[in-house]
Amino acid sequence: MSQNPSRALSHRGTLNEKQVEAVESVNGPVLVLAGAGSGKTRVITHRIAYLIDEVGVPPYQILAVTFTNKAAGEMKSRVDALLGSGLRPSSPLVSTFHSFCVRVLRRDIEALNAGLNRNFTIYDDDDQSRLVRSIKKDLGIDDKSLSERQVLSPISWAKSRGISPAGYANQPDNSSDRTEKIARIYKSYEERLKQANAVDFDDLLIRTVQLLRTRPEVRAKYHERFRHVMIDEFQDTNGIQYEMARLIATNSTEQAHGGRWNPDLWENRSLFVVGDVDQSIYSWRGSDFNIILGFRNDFEGTKMIKLEQNYRSTQTILEAANQVIEYNKQRLPKTLYATADMGQGDKIRYYQSYDAEGEASFVGEKIQEHLRRSPQSRCVVLYRTNFQSRLFEESLRRRGVPYNIVGGFSFYERAEVKDIISYLKLALNLDDDMAFARVVNSPPRGVGKASLEAISRLQQELGISMWQTVPEAARQQLLSPRAAKSLREFMRVVRSLSDRVQAQEALSNVVKAATLDTGYVRALQEEQTEEAESRLLNIEELVTAAVEAEKQGESLRDFIDHAALVADTDQYKADARVTLMTMHSAKGLEFPVVFIVGLEEGLFPHSRAAGSDTEVEEERRLCYVAITRAEKNLYLTHAMKRRVFGEEAASEPSRFLNEMPLELIDDLSLGPSWLKFRNSPSAYGGAGSLGMLAASDSHRSSPVKKTSNYTGKTYNSADGVREFFNKRTSAGGSTGPSQGPRPSRSYPGNKSSGRAQTQYEDDEFKTGMRVRHAKYGRGVIVQCEGVGEDAKLTVNFPGFGHKKFVAKFAALEKS
C-alpha cells in the first residue's frame, strides 16, 4: 500500500523516540502532552503523512482540527510538503472547529428543522453588537451599564450551556433587574437570528452538535467518513467542541464514556489529541483544561505520551519559563528539557523605561540593532492588549523599519470592505437584517433614520425580515416618497445581484457588480478626498482577493464565509522581519528574538484578572506561552508610567518579573532600576515606584551613560520628574523625537518641533484663540493649562478633533 516507503518512514530518522511513538500510534484514543517547542505540529503532520503513505488510509478519512486559521494554514502546507506534490485522490481535511462546522451545516442544517436553511448568514462580532444595540432600542432598554459586550458574554455563556432565555431568567441565585433585562434581550436576540436566517459563532458549534446528537443518520455519515480525528491545542477545547469530537469519533451520544474500551470501535480509527495544560489561555472563552485532564477517564485505554524535549529555545529561556510556571498550583508537573546544541544562550535582557514612549523607543532601537547584525533574524513584539501596539508602530515607522501587525482591525473589518461584503451577503440571503441595515443607505440614498425606524416598527409587528417588510411599509404609506423611491431602486440593484448569484455568474463579476452597480464606488470617487481614495484602494484589494479566490475555485459562498471566519489569517506573514501581536495570537509560533513588553501590574497580569487566583494563573500561563516563543533572545520591558485613557498612571513591575531567576537576567536599564532594587534594596534610594524615575530613559542612541550624574537624586513626585526633564530638554539635550518625555506629547506626526523656537512668540495663547497648524489647518484653542512656553494647549481642529500641544513645541500660528 505504501506509495513511497522511504519518505514515509523518514520521520524515524528525524523525530525522537517519543515523537515516533506518537506518530505510529495508529488506532485508539491517544493523548499527547506536548510542552512548548516539543515538536507538536511536527508530530501531527508526520502522523498524517504516515497514515496516508504507510498505513494506507485514504486522505479524506482524516480530519485535523486546529484552533486558529493560522494553525490550520500552517499545518496544511506542512502536510503538503511532507506528502510531496504527487496527485492524490483526496486531501486530508485540515480546518478550525468553526470552519468545519460551517461545512457541516451548509450541507445538513436543514435536517435540524430549526427554521434555518443552508443559505444561512454568519453574524460576526460586529453584527452581534449591532443586533443587540437594535434590540435594546426596540425593547426600550436604555441602560448604559449594559454594553453590548456585557450582554453578549452572558448570552454566549448561556447558549453554550444549553440554557434557554427562560432558564437564564430563572437562575436560582439571580433575580436581579439586570438578569431579567439580559434574558429579554437574549430571547429577542435568538428570534432575530432565526428571522434573518443567521447564526452566530456559538451557533456554529451548538447547531452542529445538535445535529450530530439528534440525527443519527447525519452522525453516522461523519462517523463513517472521518476515521482519524486529530485535535491540536487540545487544552483550549470547550465542552461543545469536545462533544463534537466525541460524537464523530464514537458515533455514540452517551456522555461520559466515548467508550468503555471496545477494540471493535477503534479498529482503523483514532482520536488523537495534542495539548499542553500550561498553555491553556482561553478559559475566558469557555475552554476548559479539565477536559484534557479527564480525557483518560472518558476514553478507557487511552495511550498517553509526554513530549518534554524542547527543540526551540536556549537553556536560559527554558529555565525562566519553567520557573515562572512553577508558581501555578493548577497544573501537571512537567519540565521542558533543552536540547544540548542550543546551548545556554544569552541572558534575558531587561529594560525599565520611564514611560511607554521610552519603552517603544528602546524596543525599536534594539530591533534595528538585531536587524543590522543579522538581517535574517525575525523579531516579534508581544503585548497583552492590542491598544499597546500603537506606540511600537510609531517607533518602528520613525526608524523606517517595516513591520507586520496582527490583530486589531483587519482588512475585513474596514467599513468599506464590510459594506461591499454586506451587499454580497444580502444577495445571498435577502433576510440578512444586519447586512440590510448596513448598506441600505450607503452610499447615502436618502433612506435615513426615520424611514428605518418605520420599517423596524412594522417589522416587529409582522415578525419577518426587513427585506420583506419594505414592500408592506410602502403599501401602508409609512415611507416618504423619496425614501420609497430610493428603496425600490436599492432593492432592484440587490435583486439583480442576487440573480447573478443564482445564475452562477463568476465570483469576481458578482463582487465587481457589488462595487459598481450599487453606486458605492461612484459615491467615493465623487468625494475627491484622500480618505475616499484609500477606501477605493481597499475595495480594489477586495476585488483582487475575489479574483484570486475565483482562481482557487471558490464560490461566492466560500468567499463570504472566509471573510467571516478568517479575519486575520493573512495578517501573519511568516517571513516578515518584524511582527507585532498580542501574546494570545503568538501561540504556536516561534521567533529568534522576542520582546515581551508592558510587564506591569494591572496590564500584565491584567487588572481584570487580579481578583482571582485562577485568572492570575491563566495570565501566568500566558506569560509562559510568551516566553517559550523565543528561540535565542528574550527581552522584557516595562514602563514606570503610561497613559491610560489619556490619563497618566504610574505602574509597578509585574509580579512575573519577580518570578524569574535573577541570575538569568541582564539589566539594560539606565540608572537604578527596579531590578537592581530587587537585587540589593540598599543600593536603591527611592521609595515607591515613582522614586525610580530618575532612572529615566528616553534612552539615548549614543552609548554614553549619563546615569551616574543623576543617581542619588530622587524625584518623588511626577511633577518633580517633569521638571527634571523639562530642564534637560531645554538645555539642548534633545537629539531624537523620543527624547525627553513631554508632559503633553504633541501629535506623533508633528514634525515641526524643530522649528518651534522660531515660531514661538512671547504672546500668550489663550482659550478661544484661533490658531493655524501646519498639518491640521485652522483650529480653536479649547483649553489652556499653564502659562508661557510650557503651557499645554488643547486645540480643536475641525476634521481632526482635539490635539494637545506644548506651546513651545507646537508650530502654532495665530490667525
Added chain:
DNA sequence: TTTAGTACACTTTTT
C-alpha cells in the same frame, strides 16, 4: 436627511 461638531465611553485576550 445629512452633516458637522461635540461629548463620552472605552481596553483584555478571538473563532
Added chain:
DNA sequence: GTGTACTAAA
C-alpha cells in the same frame, strides 16, 4: 488618545 453616538444646524 480614539472611535462612536448623540445633537444641533444646513
